[in-house]
Amino acid sequence: MADWLANMEPHWAWLSLGVLLAAAEIVAPGFFLIWLGAAAIVTGVFAWLIPGIADSVPTQLGIFAILSFITLYSARRWLKANPITSTDPNLNQRAGRLIGEVLTLTQAIENGRGRAKVGDGEWPVHGPDAAEGTKVRVVSADGGVLVVEAA
Incomplete structure (x- = not known):
């Protein structure tokens, strides 16, 4: 493993992962990766602001898993209640x-x-x-x- 990656502060790793996932949403749109990216960014903020979390990778992974579930579930419920309607439903038909x-x-x-x-x-x-x-x-x-x- 590269030395710079091994020596990276955990919050920077989470923030970087969040940005990469958000950028991947542009390349592979599906309205899914953006929520995982948001969970990674919030995990990075927690790791930055709460000192004990930065030393525990299992705690960080647990926070990320919980936040991922919450963001995906919330987004799914919100989109079900507020569907995105097209101004031209026959665009590709x-x-x-x-x-x-x-x-x-x-x-x-x-x-x-x-x-x-x-x-x-x-x-x-x-x-x-x-x-x-x-x-x-x-x-x-x-x-x-x-x-x-x-x-």
Whole structure:
């Protein structure tokens, strides 16, 4: 082990770990590591301010474990009571964004299946039989297939 790491004051190690965990949240977002980082930072503050804790690694690990549990449990309860809502819930759901759009059939719908022009491409559609060139409205999406009705 490097001498600088072995000689590091415990509170600096905890504070550094907390900052690294918070930074890791940016790289691997999941809204989880930030709470462990907060627990590590608070553990570092305890180790800095309370003299007896700095000499006992098991006590520090116990404090970190308890604080981790408390922060994760509290965050989970708070997020359950206050869910984060998106201003654009269909942001990464292209088919969902097409609901309500009027499209032109490029291939007639026969036996419930056909194709429609969407932007510069074509999408498979499912709906009542209709001739090529008919205008249809998207009512829902089933995976990559648009469910349509006559417009």
